[in-house]
Amino acid sequence: MDLTAAVRKLQSLRSLMTGHTDRTEERRILEVFAGATAAELNYLLLNVDLDALLGDVDDRVVGPDNLTALLELLCVKRAPELGLPLRAALITSLQKGKTPGLAERMVRALFLGLRGRELSEFKNLLDGRGNSHDLQQLLFHDVDDASIRQDILTHLQREAAAAPSGENKVLSDIDDTFLANWKDTRYPPKTVYPGVLQFYRELDRGPGIIPGREGDLTFISARPQDPLGLIEDRTLATLREHGVSSAVMLSGAFTHLLGNARIAAMKFENFGRYLQLYPEYGFVFTGDSGQGDVAFGERMLTEHPDAVRAVFIHDVVDTPESVRMTWRGKRVFFFDTYIGAAVEAFEVGVIARDGVARVARAAQEDLARVPFSSDSQRQSRVAELERDLRRAGSITGPLRAG
Numbered sequence: 001m002d003l004t005a006a007v008r009k010l011q012s013l014r015s016l017m018t019g020h021t022d023r024t025e026e027r028r029i030l031e032v033f034a035g036a037t038a039a040e041l042n043y044l045l046l047n048v049d050l051d052a053l054l055g056d057v058d059d060r061v062v063g064p065d066n067l068t069a070l071l072e073l074l075c076v077k078r079a080p081e082l083g084l085p086l087r088a089a090l091i092t093s094l095q096k097g098k099t100p101g102l103a104e105r106m107v108r109a110l111f112l113g114l115r116g117r118e119l120s121e122f123k124n125l126l127d128g129r130g131n132s133h134d135l136q137q138l139l140f141h142d143v144d145d146a147s148i149r150q151d152i153l154t155h156l157q158r159e160a161a162a163a164p165s166g167e168n169k170v171l172s173d174i175d176d177t178f179l180a181n182w183k184d185t186r187y188p189p190k191t192v193y194p195g196v197l198q199f200y201r202e203l204d205r206g207p208g209i210i211p212g213r214e215g216d217l218t219f220i221s222a223r224p225q226d227p228l229g230l231i232e233d234r235t236l237a238t239l240r241e242h243g244v245s246s247a248v249m250l251s252g253a254f255t256h257l258l259g260n261a262r263i264a265a266m267k268f269e270n271f272g273r274y275l276q277l278y279p280e281y282g283f284v285f286t287g288d289s290g291q292g293d294v295a296f297g298e299r300m301l302t303e304h305p306d307a308v309r310a311v312f313i314h315d316v317v318d319t320p321e322s323v324r325m326t327w328r329g330k331r332v333f334f335f336d337t338y339i340g341a342a343v344e345a346f347e348v349g350v351i352a353r354d355g356v357a358r359v360a361r362a363a364q365e366d367l368a369r370v371p372f373s374s375d376s377q378r379q380s381r382v383a384e385l386e387r388d389l390r391r392a393g394s395i396t397g398p399l400r401a402g
Contacts, residue, residue, distance in 0.1 A: 001039035009040060010047055017048075021056045026066040029057060033073055038081040045074070045086050050093040059102075068102060075106040079113050087114075088125040095133055099142045107143060111152045116163035119156070120280055127248045128215055130240075132232040134248050135277050136270075153276050160280035167212040168282040168309055168350060170203040171271070174221045174235070176288040176316050179242065183290040184316040186381065191370055192242050193314070194385070195338030195363025200244075202355035203284055203345065209352075218248040218274065220267050220285075250274060263292035268299050275307060283307055284350055286341070288314040289334065297332050310348045312341050339363050339388035346395055357396040360389060 009032055016025045016032075036044060059065040074082070075090060082090075087110050094103040114122050126135045143149045172178060178196055180187040187193070206212040219239065232249045239247055250270040275283070285300060285308070287293025297311030311332045315324075324334040333344035342359035345351040351359075367385055372378040393399045 001037065001043065006040045006043045009036060010044055013044060013048055017052060017056050023060070023063055023066065026057045027064070029053075030066060030069055030073065033070070033078075038078075041078060041081055042083055042086060045082065045089070050089055051096065054093050071102065071106045076109045076113070079110060084118065084122050084125060088122060091126060091138065092129065092133070095138055095142055099144070101145065104143050104145050104148045107138070108148045108151055112155050115159055119159050120163070120165055123156075123277065124213070124215060128246060130236060130246065132236075132249070136250060136273055139277065140273055156277065157279050163280060165280045167206055167216065168203065168284050169274070169278055170200055170217045171220050171274075171283055171285040172200065172217065173287040173291075173293055174219055174239075176290050177286055177293070177314050178219075178239075182316075184288075186316075186377070188371055188373060192366070193338060194366035194370065195342070195359050197243050198359045198362035199286070199338045199341055199345070202342065202351040202359055205352065205355060207346075207349055207352045207355075215246050216281075217244065217246065218250060220250040220270055220274075261292065261295065264295040264299065267292070267296045271296075271300060275304065281307075282309050284309050284312070284345075286312040286314070288316050289319055290316045294327070294332065298330065301331055309350050310345065312344060314341070336384050337363060337388045339385060339392050343388065343391050343395060353395060356392050357399065360392045360396070360399050364389075
C-alpha cells in the first residue's frame with residue numbers, strides 16, 4: 001500500500017465529514033471508498049470514525065440513497081476484503097440506537113458472507129466487546145425482523161454442522177458460584193471462591209495438549225436486565241474488578257427474580273438462545289445448589305444431551321452424599337471446593353490433568369488471602385481444601401498443602 005496516497009485519502013475523508021455533508025460531499029465520500037484498494041479500504045475504515053461516517057451520509061426522500069449505497073459497498077460488495085475486526089466494528093455501529101430495516105439487512109449480509117471458522121471468530125469478536133451489546137442482544141433484541149433473524153440463525157446452524165469447533169463454551173452462575181453473595185455464609189460476603197478463576201481458565205483451555213481459544217466464559221444469571229443494559233454493564237464491570245478479564249453476560253428479568261423454578265426457566269430460555277448462536281460448541285455449566293441451578297442443569301442435560309458435557313454444582317446447602325451420588329449418575333457433579341470441581345471435570349474429560357494441579361495451586365493461594373472472621377471458620381475451609389487436595393493428588397501425584 002502506498003501510505004502517502006492512503007493518508008491523503010484519509011485527510012480528504014475527514015475534510016468531507018467536517019460539518020454538514022451535502023449530497024455532493026456524500027457522493028465524493030462514496031467515490032473515495034469505491035476507488036480504494038483493499039489495503040487502503042481497511043486503512044481508511046480503521047482510522048475514520050465509523051459512527052460519524054454512517055451519521056453523515058443520508059438517504060433522502062427525494063434524491064440519492066447515499067447511505068444505502070455506502071452500506072452496500074462496505075457490508076456486501078467489499079466486505080470480503082475487510083478484516084474480521086472491521087466487519088465487527090461495522091456491526092457495532094449498526095447496532096447503536098435503533099436498528100431500521102436497512103441496518104438489519106446489512107447485519108444479515110455481514111453474517112451470511114462468512115463461513116466456518118471465520119464465522120465462529122466473528123461471533124466471538126462481537127461477544128468480546130465487554131458490554132451489554134453482545135451477540136444475543138443483537139440477534140434477539142436489536143434485529144426485529146423475524147425473517148432476517150431466522151436467515152442468520154439458519155446460516156449459523158448450517159455452518160456449525162460443517163465446521164464444529166471441538167471446544168466448549170464455559171457457562172457460569174455468579175452468586176454463590178463465583179463469589180459468596182446469597183446463601184453461603186461459610187466465607188466473608190463478596191469473597192471470590194478460592195480457585196474459581198483458574199477453574200474457569202482450565203475449562204476454557206480444554207482437555208487437550210494444545211489449549212483452546214481463550215475467551216469462552218459466559219455468565220448466565222438471574223440478575224435482571226434493564227432496557228439500557230445498565231445493570232448488565234455494571235455486573236460486567238464488577239466481574240472485571242474481581243479478576244474476570246473477559247466474559248459475556250446473559251441476564252434474567254425482573255419477573256423471574258422470585259422462585260427457583262422461575263429462575264431456572266429464565267436461565268434455560270437464555271441458554272436456548274445462546275445454543276442457537278453457538279451450535280458448533282459444546283457447553284459446560286457451573287452453578288450452585290441454592291437458587292435453581294440444579295433444575296436448570298438437569299434440563300440442559302435432558303433436552304440437549306449431546307451439546308452439554310457436564311454440570312458442576314457448588315454445594316452451599318450441605319447436600320447429603322447419597323443425593324450427590326444420584327445426581328452424579330446424571331452428569332451433575334456436586335463439589336465443596338474448586339479443587340473438587342477440577343477433579344470431577346478431569347474425570348468427565350473437560351479439563352487436562354495439569355489443569356487439576358493448576359487449580360489446586362491457585363485455590364491454596366487464594367484461600368490464604370481470604371479474611372475470615374474467625375479461626376474456626378478458616379480451619380473448616382482448610383479442612384475441605386486438604387480433603388480435596390488428596391483427591392487431586394491421586395490424579396496429579398502428591399500435592400502439598402500449604
